[in-house]
Amino acid sequence: MHNIIKKTGLTLGAAILSFGAYTAQAADTIKVGVLHSLSGTMAISETTLKDTVLMMIEDQNAKGGLLGKKLEAVVVDPASNWPLFAEKTRELLAKDKVDVIFGCWTSVSRKSVLPVIEELNGLLFYPVQYEGEESSKNVFYTGAAPNQQAIPAVDYLMSEEGGSVKRWVLEGTDYVYPRTTNKILEQYLMSKGVAKADISISYTPFGHDKWSTRVAEIKKFGSAGKKTAVVSTINGDANVPFYKELGNQGISAEDIPVVAFSVGEEELSGFDTKPLVGHLAAWNYFMSAESDANDAFIKKWQKFIKDKKRVTNDPMEATYIGFKMWAQAVEKAGTTAVDAVRPAMYGITEPNLTGGIAVMNTNHHLTKPVLIGEIQEDGQFETVWATAGGVIGDAWTDFLPESANLVADWTAPIKCGNFNIKTGKCSGQNY
Amino acid sequence: MNILIRAICLVGVISLSALVQAQEIKSEDPQASEATLTEQRQATEAEFKSLLEDLNGKSFSAKSKAITALSLLSDDRTLPILKKMQDGELFYRKSDGVIVFVAEVEEGLELTDVISGESLGVVGSRDARKIRINNGVRQQLRSAVALLELASPDRKLRLESARNMIKSPDDSLREVLALASKKEKSDEVKHLLDVAIARIDIQSDDQEVRADAVEVLGTAVEPEAVAVLNSLAKKGEDGKYLESNVEIAKLAELKLKSINTKLGIFKFTENLMFGLSLGSILLLAAIGLAITFGVMGVINMAHGEMIMLGAYTTFAIQQLLPNHINVSLLLAVPAAFLVSGTAGVLIERIIIRHLYGRPLDTLLATFGISLILQQAVRMYRANNVPVVTPDWLSGFWQVNGALSITYNRIYILIFALFVLAALALLLKKTLVGLQMRAVTQNRAMANSMGIRSNWVDALTFGLGSGIAGIAGVALSQITNVGPNLGQSYIIDSFMVVVFGGVGNLLGTFFAAMSLGIVNKFLEPVTGAVIGKIIVLVFIILFIQWRPRGLFALKGRFAED
Numbered sequence: 001m002h003n004i005i006k007k008t009g010l011t012l013g014a015a016i017l018s019f020g021a022y023t024a025q026a027a028d029t030i031k032v033g034v035l036h037s038l039s040g041t042m043a044i045s046e047t048t049l050k051d052t053v054l055m056m057i058e059d060q061n062a063k064g065g066l067l068g069k070k071l072e073a074v075v076v077d078p079a080s081n082w083p084l085f086a087e088k089t090r091e092l093l094a095k096d097k098v099d100v101i102f103g104c105w106t107s108v109s110r111k112s113v114l115p116v117i118e119e120l121n122g123l124l125f126y127p128v129q130y131e132g133e134e135s136s137k138n139v140f141y142t143g144a145a146p147n148q149q150a151i152p153a154v155d156y157l158m159s160e161e162g163g164s165v166k167r168w169v170l171e172g173t174d175y176v177y178p179r180t181t182n183k184i185l186e187q188y189l190m191s192k193g194v195a196k197a198d199i200s201i202s203y204t205p206f207g208h209d210k211w212s213t214r215v216a217e218i219k220k221f222g223s224a225g226k227k228t229a230v231v232s233t234i235n236g237d238a239n240v241p242f243y244k245e246l247g248n249q250g251i252s253a254e255d256i257p258v259v260a261f262s263v264g265e266e267e268l269s270g271f272d273t274k275p276l277v278g279h280l281a282a283w284n285y286f287m288s289a290e291s292d293a294n295d296a297f298i299k300k301w302q303k304f305i306k307d308k309k310r311v312t313n314d315p316m317e318a319t320y321i322g323f324k325m326w327a328q329a330v331e332k333a334g335t336t337a338v339d340a341v342r343p344a345m346y347g348i349t350e351p352n353l354t355g356g357i358a359v360m361n362t363n364h365h366l367t368k369p370v371l372i373g374e375i376q377e378d379g380q381f382e383t384v385w386a387t388a389g390g391v392i393g394d395a396w397t398d399f400l401p402e403s404a405n406l407v408a409d410w411t412a413p414i415k416c417g418n419f420n421i422k423t424g425k426c427s428g429q430n431y
Numbered sequence: 432m433n434i435l436i437r438a439i440c441l442v443g444v445i446s447l448s449a450l451v452q453a454q455e456i457k458s459e460d461p462q463a464s465e466a467t468l469t470e471q472r473q474a475t476e477a478e479f480k481s482l483l484e485d486l487n488g489k490s491f492s493a494k495s496k497a498i499t500a501l502s503l504l505s506d507d508r509t510l511p512i513l514k515k516m517q518d519g520e521l522f523y524r525k526s527d528g529v530i531v532f533v534a535e536v537e538e539g540l541e542l543t544d545v546i547s548g549e550s551l552g553v554v555g556s557r558d559a560r561k562i563r564i565n566n567g568v569r570q571q572l573r574s575a576v577a578l579l580e581l582a583s584p585d586r587k588l589r590l591e592s593a594r595n596m597i598k599s600p601d602d603s604l605r606e607v608l609a610l611a612s613k614k615e616k617s618d619e620v621k622h623l624l625d626v627a628i629a630r631i632d633i634q635s636d637d638q639e640v641r642a643d644a645v646e647v648l649g650t651a652v653e654p655e656a657v658a659v660l661n662s663l664a665k666k667g668e669d670g671k672y673l674e675s676n677v678e679i680a681k682l683a684e685l686k687l688k689s690i691n692t693k694l695g696i697f698k699f700t701e702n703l704m705f706g707l708s709l710g711s712i713l714l715l716a717a718i719g720l721a722i723t724f725g726v727m728g729v730i731n732m733a734h735g736e737m738i739m740l741g742a743y744t745t746f747a748i749q750q751l752l753p754n755h756i757n758v759s760l761l762l763a764v765p766a767a768f769l770v771s772g773t774a775g776v777l778i779e780r781i782i783i784r785h786l787y788g789r790p791l792d793t794l795l796a797t798f799g800i801s802l803i804l805q806q807a808v809r810m811y812r813a814n815n816v817p818v819v820t821p822d823w824l825s826g827f828w829q830v831n832g833a834l835s836i837t838y839n840r841i842y843i844l845i846f847a848l849f850v851l852a853a854l855a856l857l858l859k860k861t862l863v864g865l866q867m868r869a870v871t872q873n874r875a876m877a878n879s880m881g882i883r884s885n886w887v888d889a890l891t892f893g894l895g896s897g898i899a900g901i902a903g904v905a906l907s908q909i910t911n912v913g914p915n916l917g918q919s920y921i922i923d924s925f926m927v928v929v930f931g932g933v934g935n936l937l938g939t940f941f942a943a944m945s946l947g948i949v950n951k952f953l954e955p956v957t958g959a960v961i962g963k964i965i966v967l968v969f970i971i972l973f974i975q976w977r978p979r980g981l982f983a984l985k986g987r988f989a990e991d
Contacts, residue, residue: 039806039809041915043809044815044913161491161492161565161567162566162567163566163567163570174960202958202959203958203959203960204959204960205959205960205963207915207919208959209909209910209911209919210709210712210950210959212705212708212709212837212840212951213702213705213951213954213955213959214954214959216701216705217955219654220654223654223655223658224654224658224661225655225658225659225662237815237911237913237915239911240815240910240911241909241910241911244820244909245837247825248825248826248827248837248838248839249827249835249837250826250827250835252569253566253569254566254569254570254573255598257566269817271817272817272818272819272820275825277519278565278566278569280566374565374566376519377519382563384491384563384565
């Protein structure tokens with residue numbers, strides 16, 4: 001109860017404050033739009049990112065703002081409602097006249113925002129790992145593309161250290177991200193000589209919690225004598241019952257490891273992780289990464305959110321990097337005008353929290369390291385494998401015939417998000 | 432340590448180094464064998480130490496090698512060390528890399544040397560680090576522990592070990608397994624060991640040995656054994672066996688036929704169990720609604736949130752009693768009933784009683800309540816909360832190699848039946864139940880007999896909500912506890928109640944069970960998404976045919 005009062009008080013206070021700031025100095029601030037769901041099903045994940053942006057803004061203002069102006073957050077709530085994302089974007093760009101937007105989580109919400117942000121020439125930083133096959137002039141993708149998460153994870157499992165996996169279960173929730181990712185992975189595995197009979201693909205609905213049959217099938221599929229692994233693109237909520245059922249049916253990580261792309265520290269904090277130990281996740285960031293920058297970030301975050309146990313996760317790092325890069329680009333361009341900031345972004349570098357340097361490429365994707373971690377009993381990940389250096393995010397995967405010939409490059413002479421190197425043409429469609 | 436394990440270890444070492452034939456050693460008299468063993472031990476004390484150091488080696492493969500080597504040494508200290516390592520509880524001192532056991536004490540960590548068993552004093556919690564393991568190492572540890580525990584006096588441990596032995600056949604363990612099988616008294620363990628040996632023998636060059644192995648494999652239903660037979664009986668595109676020895680292939684095919692009949696029966700049983708368990712979950716979720724919607728006719732969209740409140744109560748009680756998971760789960764049942772029941776009575780008194788006879792308004796109002804409750808819980812904890820499952824509820828009952836049933840499903844099935852029986856008793860045998868039924872069937876008449884029907888309404892609604900709360904306790908053990916928990920069950924609940932016949936507990940029971948079973952038999956064929964759609968379409972069609980569901984009742988509903 002105490003918590004509720006405190007939280008309501010805080011939100012109210014923040015609302016009043018930001019409203020006050022808004023009226024008082026509307027003219028001489030740089031406005032940062034925050035487009036994350038604060039209610040509905042996605043609120044669990046997205047609220048954290050809203051708070052991250054607010055923390056970054058507070059931090060930047062403490063350093064004196066940007067171009068001599070203070071930053072000001074304009075927070076809206078698209079309420080996990082995909083069409084509302086487009087409406088709120090229009091509101092942010094046309095009415096509030098924000099200079100940049102940080103937002104979206106699900107791919108479907110990003111797709112809903114795209115036409116609006118391109119029409120009004122806004123700037124969106126998208127911080128979540130996604131299925132690729134996209135490069136918009138007005139969006140910078142700071143999360144992982146498939147070649148920065150899915151492909152390295154599969155490579156690891158195929159290696160001797162990862163268990164020389166020969167048989168694959170691609171298990172996903174039934175929506176665009178898993179379907180596209182699995183299509184790419186299937187092609188990739190077959191190009192590596194895996195027979196079609198050794199790949200089992202299955203989809204379950206959102207929030208699925210009746211896993212007994214499916215897990216029994218996986219168990220059977222995995223006991224055919226070849227080392228088997230599950231590649232899971234199961235969406236957040238369905239994960240707990242899935243892992244519980246795995247544990248109950250006695251499938252441990254040694255027998256059939258599960259590598260997940262949507263399970264991070266934040267999701268694990270809602271789990272009893274004992275039965276999960278040894279299962280894997282592939283990300284570009286783990287809270288357990290040992291670096292001074294990461295320690296400082298975690299400390300700052302826990303202080304900002306006033307909770308010593310709050311965890312950090314990969315999309316937070318992506319938000320952090322995106323924000324830092326945008327701030328640098330604004331300084332470099334000397335203005336917040338989108339047409340000046342966008343070209344200034346290319347080649348900008350920012351140290352990762354895990355070590356190494358992230359680079360923004362001309363296809364609007366980052367160069368980042370890829371880490372594979374095993375889940376530990378305390379809900380953290382232990383990094384068991386990492387790429388030697390950064391991996392360049394590939395907007396269009398080479399493993400699907402329809403996108404193998406496409407490249408994205410927003411600098412001259414190509415200046416296109418989907419340039420076909422065979423025909424030498426740009427489709428003209430921007431997303 | 433008993434003789435058997437010494438012999439096993441010895442044989443293991445020797446068969447590995449391939450210096451002496453194992454057969455000879457077995458025939459030696461125990462005295463001589465004992466002597467060799469002691470010699471072996473003395474020679475390995477230094478080696479033991481260096482192998483231990485390797486446990487914390489640089490690469491995971493170095494660790495794996497050290498584990499295998501350790502498991503083949505006869506040393507009493509090995510098993511506890513490897514077991515600790517398997518559980519991720521083996522540490523090393525940061526200052527000098529000495530491998531230690533740790534115990535948490537107030538000032539930090541108390542270290543114990545794993546070699547000498549001496550205490551090394553207390554250090555700060557950051558001065559000792561866990562030895563890192565990955566899945567490969569974990570697998571190695573499992574086989575090593577299984578090998579060492581094959582000699583355990585505990586039959587359960589031996590059974591577990593034998594099962595693990597089947598999973599990873601290893602030539603070098605052939606002799607050890609044969610010896611263990613010979614000494615084994617339990618038929619079940621012996622059978623598993625023989626299957627493990629057969630899996631190794633099938634790789635042999637001697638065709639007679641292979642034929643014998645096929646015979647043994649033919650008696651097993653373990654998936655690993657069936658997989659071997661399948662690969663033996665496999666035919667190429669030209670219709671010929673891929674296996675070079677046609678006799679063996681034919682034998683394997685013959686054996687597979689009888690195995691497949693058995694497997695078919697097991698598969699059917701498994702599906703039936705899955706169906707019954709899904710049915711019991713549906714029953715638990717719907718049974719409260721069968722009262723509020725079925726008996727009272729209130730379309731209660733907040734029913735799912737009553738379930739959610741019950742699940743959160745479970746979490747809250749676990750928070751209060753973090754060290755008594757078992758007790759807290761038992762306590763959660765009455766507590767959840769009270770919390771959800773009270774919430775139900777309040778909702779009925781404050782809102783629903785003003786809306787009787789206006790179903791559309793009730794629907795909207797209760798939908799509003801459900802949103803309010805969800806957001807309220809979200810403000811308490813935005814994330815899903817972790818509810819711990821007690822040990823006796825996790826794990827599975829291995830009926831045989833091909834069939835296993837998870838414990839939580841069995842318990843929930845029993846629990847659901849118990850709740851149903853208790854509710855039926857309450858309605859049929861108590862005064863309150865009598866009044867409830869009277870009010871439902873004819874309100875005016877009940878009123879004139881002196882029953883305060885509005886209080887009975889509140890009680891009935893409270894009862895339905897309270898049972899939803901109990902369902903929440905059960906659901907917290909199998910699904911995630913979060914603000915959206917209720918939403919995912921509300922549709923299913925309505926489906927069950929409508930299908931079963933409004934206002935009928937027996938109908939709810941049959942509806943839940945049949946929907947569960949149909950769903951689970953469809954799922955392997957059609958996949959989860961299509962399966963769900965088919966069931967929904969079926970219910971819609973069924974309702975067209977029999978609008979009152981499986982068991983139509985006479986009562987308030989029968990009148991209009």
